[in-house]
Amino acid sequence: MEAVTLRNVSFSYPNTEKKALRDISLSVPAGAFVALCGPSGSGKSTLLRLMKPELAPHGTSEGEIRLFGQAPEEISLRCSAQNIGFLLQDVEYQTVTHTVRSELAFGPENLGLDDRVIRLRIAELAAYFSLESILDKKVADLSGGQKQLVCLASVCAMHPGLLLLDEPTSQLDPAASVTLLEAVNRLCKENGMTVILSEHRLEQVVPMADRLLVLENGKILHDCPPKSLPAAAVKENEFLRRAMPVSMRVFADLGQPGPLPVTVAEGKQKLEALFENIPQTPGGPAPAPARVKTKDPAVEFRHVSFSYDGEQFVLRDCSLQVPRGSFFALMGANAAGKSTALALMCGVLPCRGGKISLLGKNIRQYDPRTLSGGVAALLPQKTQALFGGNTIYEDLYYSLSSAALSKEEKHKKITDAAAFMDVAHLLGTHPYDVSGGELQRAALAMILMKNPQILLLDEPTKGMDNVYKHRLAQRLRGLCDSGVTVVAVTHDTEFAAQYCDEAALLFDGATALQADVTAFFTENYFYTTAANKMARSVLPTAITGAQVTAACRDVIKN
Amino acid sequence: MRTGFRGLHPITPLLFFAAAFTVGMTATHPLLLVGCIVSGAVYDVCLRGKRAVKYLFCVLLPAAALITCFNGLFSHYGVTALFRLPGGNRVTLEALAFGGVFALRAMGALLWLDCFNEILTPEKIICLFGRFAPKTALLLSMALRFIPLIRTQSAAIDAAQTGCGNAVRTGNPLCRLKTAAHRFSVLTSWLLEKGIDTANAMRARGYGLPGRRAYTGFFFTPADGVILGLSALAGVLYGILFIPLRASYNPVFDIPLPNAPQAAAAAVLLLILFLPPIFDFTEKKKWKQSRFAT
Incomplete structure (x- = not known):
């Protein structure tokens, strides 16, 4: 029936x-x-x-x-x-x-x-x-x-x-x-x-x-x-090319005959068959060079501890360095202290144990009025928390209320930021009439109007599709290139591997591992990307689908 | 499922506590009053331990002493003058005693109310409502769901607004008021918008069909029957004793001495008031010893 x-x-x-x-x-x-x-x-x-x-x-x-x-x-x-x-x-x-x-x-x-x-x-x-x-x-x-x-x-x-x-x-x-x-x-x-x-x-x-x-x-x-699903369809359609499981993406790109492998295990078998007759270079191809050039930290945690109730530590002796101008991923299980770390970085929570430095200066020496928003600004996970007006414009205008600017200057600032985030056409719309991705971009526009040097994102990819994630990442990378440091709390290993420079894993309120993304994901066995799980037996340092595809192309060519 | 009083059908503790509460509120005879307070205090301590001891000695007893003194200082009826105040007014034994009895009645009622709060959890109260007012019961349950939700939501809004710099935490009160008003408007739009989700989820699960029933996970057991019967007996005994054991303290002490049947009835009544701790203790003991027979 x-x-x-x-x-x-x-x-x-x-x-x-x-x-x-x-x-x-x-x-x-x-x-x-x-x-x-x-x-x-x-x-x-x-x-x-x-x-x-x-x-x-x-x-x-x-x-x-x-x-x-x-x-x-x-x-x-x-x-x-x-x-x-x-x-x-x-x-x-x-x-x-x-x-x-x-x-x-x-x-x-x-x-x-x-x-x-x-x-x-x-x-x-x-x-x-x-x-x-x-x-x-x-x-x-x-x-x-x-x-x-x-x-x-x-x-x-x-x-x-x-x-x-x-x-x-x-x-x-x-x-x-x-x-x-x-x-x-x-x-x-x-x-x-x-x-x-x-x-x-x-x-x-x-x-x-x-x-x-x-x-x-x-x-x-x-x-x-x-x-x-035909391989050509996956290869040609932008949504499918980004959203399908990595095993399907890789083999669609390679254009090999036969049905696409759907699971990591199937993909792994196919890859191993492909590499069977290839003499292995020990350790696989050389890892991509680390993307971060500077070691000068934008955010530094030294032995930071934090507790909400005086009984349970959420952060315990946590040390962390986020290089200036980098796109940094803060990862870890629930309740590992990630969101607390973000709230400490922008002064929403007070730093009571240990030392936090932003841009080389102790966080306690900043003027509290300009610290949150002006120096380090936080994009919340649920961006509805920033909108309560009748139009998006109203909320953007409200967020400038403490700035010493004339009406025209404020208007110009808002339209510029909205144009930059591609939400200019939505300024007159009610915040609940736009999609989640559009509201997130409007929130980013609100934050960027204050020119923060450090941008903190709480789970920016939650509930977003891969095409949107890619565009968001492009924008964030653009900000990094202009000198802004971006720290994102995320569970999304694929996103971190593809777009971030460095990653840290928090566990029990302390840093369990901090490294550039390639080293980070190749060191982990479970907490890593599907591409790495699929390819690690033949390509130990490949962490994204694109890297696996590139390595396979070389093999097929020879 | 808990043993003892906590595991009973909600109607049973409700009626029992109603009886005990009535005795506490209305008794005038010192015998009944003291019995009611001691039993209430013992059960409260059994239920809440240290917190109840603290409540008794740091809140209730000082408050009772204060009420007694106040009545002594400001009421001057009675025949037994103890001493004179500098202003010339008398402080009498009767006025002090009346104040004391009033304070003890309040104390008894409050102690039993404390036990009531501990035993009748919101679930049980909702169950009681479910029988005769199912809509109210659902409303109560939804309110209990939404209050913590609103709290976390407004905390999230505060953190988000502060984190992106939309905050005027210092400075003139007008600005701070504006900040608060804005946050409130964010919260209300959020709640209204999300309320649609709740309404959809309810509708999708058939809310609005005629013949809705309220489910309760509680059973009426033989133990409930026995305890309800004893509560009723306590009510009847108290009704019988109410007139003969009425004491008055103004203008002279008139505290009737019970005759033999009255004393027996009072003893049974007091014994019933001690039922909850006895029941809890015996059940605990009974089940603690159950092991596989060896």
């Missing part, structure tokens, strides 16, 4: 000329795992929401939608609640009640099930998702990953046949994402649930999926199993 059938579906939002979806036809058999991908704004969310009657966007739609053989208008709220589960991106606001137990009960309560049945459902879910130990915890005390797992479990409490997930891992760190995606995969493979999932993190999703659905500009670009 078909779970979802779409025939020539088009959709446009009110007051827009452009169609969000154009002529979409697809049919998803029950029990399939469909990965939906495409650049931001390609219509992924719109498509998913059309399949859930209560969340269907307002606008005009054409064509025919059938969910389990029924048109969406015919499906009652009860039937939709039971059969179609929907998981949103936001982990905080889709939980409704205050404990895990009551959250799991919420759906069945709405259906009016009796206590005995609800009790049994909770028992089942707790066992299946291993939630026993957190059943009586408060939702507010859970980690982001746990919250999203609880949301998934509470959607499954209704025993849905179709599970729709809209970028469910965009706010999670890599470890929590894997846990969530594996749970979804199990639901599909073990229980026969139909899964349609939109995702930016394709490295993990593509190997799980039976089908890959690539959307671009509201149209289906490809609809096939991941293995049959």
Whole structure:
């Protein structure tokens, strides 16, 4: 039976000329795992929401939608609640009640099930998702990953046949994402649930999926199993070239015959076959020269310690040097002290133990009024925290309120910064009407107006697609070239390997390793990029897909 | 699932504490008052340990002493004059005693209220509401979810605004007020926007269907029945004893001595007031010793 059938579906939002979806036809058999991908704004969310009657966007739609053989208008709220589960991106606001137990009960309560049945459902879910130990915890005390797992479990409490997930891992760190995606995969493979999932993190999703659905500009670009994705398509399309798993990217670039390897393991086998008859130079090719020339630090931590509550150290004797003009990645697990280190660098938190120097001067000697923002400025993880006005312009204007400038000068500053960050056309828009990437650029414009010498970024790539990440990195590298030091806290190993100069790993509140990125990732075995994991047996110092491809080209040529 | 009073169905401790609280609030006879306070204090210490001892000796007893003195200094009824104040007014034993009894009543009620707070967690209160006001119960639960969320959200906004230099932490109050107002507007737009997500998530899970039920994870067990019965008995006994054991302190002491059946009834009532610590202790002891039979 078909779970979802779409025939020539088009959709446009009110007051827009452009169609969000154009002529979409697809049919998803029950029990399939469909990965939906495409650049931001390609219509992924719109498509998913059309399949859930209560969340269907307002606008005009054409064509025919059938969910389990029924048109969406015919499906009652009860039937939709039971059969179609929907998981949103936001982990905080889709939980409704205050404990895990009551959250799991919420759906069945709405259906009016009796206590005995609800009790049994909770028992089942707790066992299946291993939630026993957190059943009586408060939702507010859970980690982001746990919250999203609880949301998934509470959607499954209704025993849905179709599970729709809209970028469910965009706010999670890599470890929590894997846990969530594996749970979804199990639901599909073990229980026969139909899964349609939109995702930016394709490295993990593509190997799980039976089908890959690539959307671009509201149209289906490809609809096939991941293995049959044509190499030429990956090579030529910018989104696919950046977003596909590294094994597929490398072999698409090389143009070797045969299907593309989907997992790291398959890629590794293919690479080893390619290098079989090549005499190995010990240690592989010479590593790329370190990109940082100067050793003069822009940020220096000497034996810095910090505690929030006086009981537990968050940073303990942490020492760190960020070279001037470099793009620096600060990495590590959750609660390793990364965000605390950033807050210390820009004076949001006071330095009470050890010594922090910015640009060679003790942080305590700076005027507190110019330190935050003027010397070191922080781009928060959730950029909504910077916007509260009716237009983006209003918020940018507000952030200049303490500057001694005339109205015209302020206006010029704002338009210049907006033009530099490519958001000039959005200045009159409400901050919540633009995409996450656009709002992040507007926030960067706000920060750059104050000309900070040190730019601090908290998880700048979270929830962003790879094409956007690449453009962001280009801009940040441009800033580095003009002398600004950029420090980014990130979980994104691919991003750090591709664009950063140096990286440090924080663990237990201290620096476990600081090195230039090549040395950093080749020294690590688990905490490294997929490209390095795939190629380390033949190319130990290759850490990005591009490096692997280049080395392979040399081999093929000879 | 906890042993003892904590593991009971919420209705049981609610009614028990209501009975104990009523005794504490309304008793006038020193025997009942002291019994109620001692039992309340013992249970509070059992539940909260050091914190309860601190509460008792650093807050309640000094406050009681203060109330007693105040009444003695400012009320002058009664027949037994102890001494005269410099202003010429008398300080009487009766006024002091009346103040003391008033303070003890407040103390008894507060001690039992403390126990109530410790035993009836928000989940249990929500469960009680769920029976007759399921919407209110859900609202309470959602409020408990959103309060910490708003707190973390505003902390995030503060850090973000400070970190990018949008802050006037020093300087004239008007500027600082403006900063606060701006942060508040950021918070409200954020909450309103995200509220749509919550509404969507609720709707997607069938909220709004007729016939919503409130699920509670609590059972009514035989132990609940016994303790509820004893609470009811305590209420009845107190009702019987209320008139005969009414003491008055103005203008003269009139503290009735109970006769034999009254004394027996009072003894049973006081014993019931000591039920929670006894029940907790026996359950703990009973289950602590359970091992595989060897």
